[in-house]
Amino acid sequence: MDSRDLLPMGEISHRSGFAASAIRYYEAEGLIEAHRSGGGQRRFERSVLRRLAFIRAASNVGLSIEEIRDELGRLPGNRTPTKADWHRISKHWGARLDEQIAALQRLKGGLDSCIGCGCLSLRSCAFSNAGDWAAQEGPGAQLLPDSLRKPHPARRTSG
Amino acid sequence: MDSRDLLPMGEISHRSGFAASAIRYYEAEGLIEAHRSGGGQRRFERSVLRRLAFIRAASNVGLSIEEIRDELGRLPGNRTPTKADWHRISKHWGARLDEQIAALQRLKGGLDSCIGCGCLSLRSCAFSNAGDWAAQEGPGAQLLPDSLRKPHPARRTSG
């Protein structure tokens, strides 16, 4: 590995479209790796660009950093995805997107069925009842999957 | 307005499915209003339940508090939505959902077209290039609308 093949922060940032701070963050989170120059500056292998493209794609699908880390970690040898890896992963993501699309369509369907009645009834209307507070019964439960719910950060899942 | 018609916090909370803290928050944000008992406790009109159902429905569609406040504010006389209001609003939200569905389908289409090639090329692949960093040109720009992008809170819009 000739050191002239390594790219400095500015170039990685510009070519990937990520801010330097984001790239440092991804390194800290273990999504990418960097060599260091004599003076301590980051020097990136070219393959990091591909990894960053992967990260951008994944986050467009709605994956969290955690999930992206997992996904990258599942690649044999923890390498940058090859064509075959990418094929497999794409199918996985495609399924996720299909699920999200279906969820929105269910929500839309519920909305359409409410347009006529104008009810917005607390107990019976599937649309306003779409939260999980009434999940034990009733038609509205799970109209939206977690991946499309707005994150309610402080709502602890334990309990 | 007989004070026996007014509901205390516990009941509003239980019937709406919102935590008391959330209801207080909505009041502070101006989405709902409350009377006060002699001792300073909140007493809610029955119509607040309807307003809360509206808020839940809106947030299921992905509207922010800000947007919900606008939407409620646009109701003539700032009243709880009637059937006619609800009809109009539903159409509005339906369009928004359609847009979100279409965006996900575009993203899915991009993914499908990438499955074969395994490219993930930074410059040419519509999928990994879906951010707005290259929005000036190229095919990938605006695959996803803002409403479906993961919120990147610290990214200031001014500049």
Next chain:
DNA sequence: GTTCAAGTTCAAGTGAACTTGAGTTCAAGA
């Protein structure tokens, strides 16, 4: 009159995914 669940306020915390700022150092060209 006592009890105590239910209510109150206010400040601070939560999580995700970064950004910003301050203060310092590196590296490359003139």
Next chain:
DNA sequence: TCTTGAACTCAAGTTCACTTGAACTTGAAC
């Protein structure tokens, strides 16, 4: 050598939509 832009670290800040905790008060029942 000087300058200057690029990079560094580390702590703290940002947004959203709430929640949590502490310390206190109400109000309905017994």
